[in-house]
Amino acid sequence: MQSTPAPRAALLTLLVTSLGSFMVLLDGSIIFVALPEIQHDLDARISDLQWTVDGYTLPFAALMLTAGTVGDRFGRKRAFLVGLVLFLAGSAVCGFAPGAAWLVAGRVVQGLGAAAINTGSLALLVSTFTDPAGRAKAIGIWTAVSGVSLALGPLVGGVLIEAFSWQAIFLVNLPIGALALLLGVPGLAESRNPQAGHLDIRGQVLVVGGLFCLVMGLIQGEGAGWGSPLILSLLIGAALLLTAFLVVEKRGSEPLLPLDLFRDRTFSAACTVAALLGFVIVGAMFFMAQYFQSVQDRSALDAGLRLLPLTLGIFLFSPPASRIAGRIGPRAPVIVGAAVVTAGFLLLTAIEPASAYGAVWWRLALVGAGIGCMFAPLTLAVMSSVPPQRAGLGSSMINTMRITGFTAGAAVLGTIMLTGFKGRIAEALAALGVPADAGRGIAEQVGGAGALAGSGDQGPTDLPVPGERFAAAVDASFVGSIHVVFLVCAGCTVAAALITAVFMKRGRPEAPAAPPPGARAEAENG
Incomplete structure (x- = not known):
């Protein structure tokens, strides 16, 4: 850090950008333990919960590349600060939302801000820390802060919900964001890339x-x-x-998405696998949080603690996987990680509504460890397959693909679960002696409520069977449906391993070619 021209200003930039990144990624994982509470409090359906996730990730993924270009042209500081304001406005709307529609609207505004914050924070670091050693340290700290926020999100969410309410997971952003604005407005240095292209x-x-x-x-x-x-x-x-x-x-x-990048097999494979990885992360966190809270009736704090083997596995295994990939190449760690994730998901298909935590935690840990083994090596694979002057674009691309997979996961896996859930409820009611037509009607009536259909709040009031038997049928149907989700996730990670084995280059990543004359500014400005 001391090699930078103005150490105090550089450290302030690192602090402010890390605060912004902390909020963005915390909101990506903290939401999962809040979903059952939101569903209960707002009388929401499973589709509302899907939109609560995708309302954030959809604009985040779709606008990330454009946000980088906007920052290059009009000022990275300006874009970053505008992103902070949007994120805080969206957080306030979510925190005071009177219904599911307002909550989703607030999440969309948060997603708009997140795209600007995520791209702007890294671009500000790259333009501030101009020497390679200082830049590497700054990006390493920024990445570590991001990883901590992602790993601790469910636990922090559980603490806030337990102490206050689900609204607190959004309102906590206000003081953090206000501090970032207070420090950033006078302290961040403005920078632009005069060679930035036109907006697509x-x-x-x-x-x-x-x-x-x-x-x-x-x-x-x-x-x-x-x-x-x-x-x-x-x-x-x-x-x-x-x-x-x-x-x-x-x-x-001057395309938003330069398709020529995909001519490189390693780049294409890494981006595809990153999308699949985002897809399966939702499968684990979205449904296991609901399993702990709605099926096993655990509190949000308990659920956050019980998800720690998953999130800490991602956090703890990423650094050693990155070092291994640097020595032998990313191909082997990604394949091994995909195999471990596949095994974890297959083992999770054996859990039952009343499974003891001792039978669950190590299966979640396998999924988390495998994801951690894949996370950093995929980024290394992308960065080693693009020239230095396009490094910023390469980084944005893999993040965009990962978040796009995240968005697709919430939509596709939620739909798969809901379809199977309704069918299983109808079958369970038929086994309890309920006529087929009546059973299908009840399944349609309560299907969108997910596991909460077995509670007195969102379940039917005129049950043809005792309430406790209906609740047991709902729990069994929900768990059976998420077994199918886990099988789909396992299939995705098998596909990820095959894609990596066939298309990703073997051996250590080669040093990228030197940039052509005049490209240095673009490379440094990301």
Whole structure:
């Protein structure tokens, strides 16, 4: 740090950007232990919970690349501070939301701010710490803070909910963000990239529209009917918009998504596997939090503690996996990690509603350790396959793919669970002697409530069977449905291992070629 021209200003930049990144990633994982509380308090459906996750991750993923270009052109400090203001505004809306619609709207505003914060924070660090050693230390600290926030999110959420309410997980952002603004407005130095390209407005509109139609169609498909005109229109619209996006990006002179990067097999494989990894992380955290709280009736704090083997596994195994990948290459750690995650998910298909925690925690730890083994090596694979002058774009790309997978996971896996859940409830009621038509009607009535359908709050009031037997049937149906989700996740990690084995290069990552004359500014500014 001492090699920077102004150590105090540089350290202030590191502090402010780390605070911003801390909030963004904390909100990505803290939400999972709050979902059952939100569902109970706002009388929300499973689809509302899916949107509570995707309302944040969809704009985050779709706007990240554009946010970087906006910062380069109009000022990284300005973009970062605007992101902070948006994030705080969205947090306030979420914290005081009177209903599910307001909560989702606040999450969207948070996602807009998160895209600017995430890209702006790293760009500010790169432009502030100009010497390689100082930059490496700063990015290492920034990454460590991000990892801590991701790992501790469920536990912090449980503490806040236990002490106050679920609203506190959003309102806690206000003092943190206010401190970042108070320090950042006078303390951050403005920087720009005079060679930054033009904004790809057409590409941005097409990708946002396509992803929105796709997520909307997937989440609402079960309720509206997969063959309904609305859902068919959304899915066809998504296909057309995303196809048009690829055409525009291929022909554009300054595309939002440079498709030429995907000519490199390692880059393509790493980005694809990163998307699959984001997909399965949702499968573990989204449903295991509900399993602990809604099925086993644990408090939010208990659920956060019980998720620690998963989140700490990610945090603790990422650094050694990164060092191993630096010595032997990312291919082997990613394959090993994918195999461990697959084993963890397959073992989780054996849990039952009343399973003791001793039979669950080590299975979660396997999933977390495997994800940790994959996380950093995938980033190394991407960064080693792009030239230095495109390093910022490469970093943004893998983060975008990871969050896109996260978004798809909440939509797709939630829909798979909901479809299976309704069918299982109907079968369970039939086994209890309820007529088939009545059983299907009850399943449709309560299916969207998930495991809370067995409670007195969101369950039917005129049950044809004793309430305790119905609650047991709901719990068994929910757990059976998440078994299917875990099987899908295991299939995704098998696919990730195969993609890595076939397409990712062997051996240590090669040193990237030196940038052409005049490209140094772009490389340093990210």
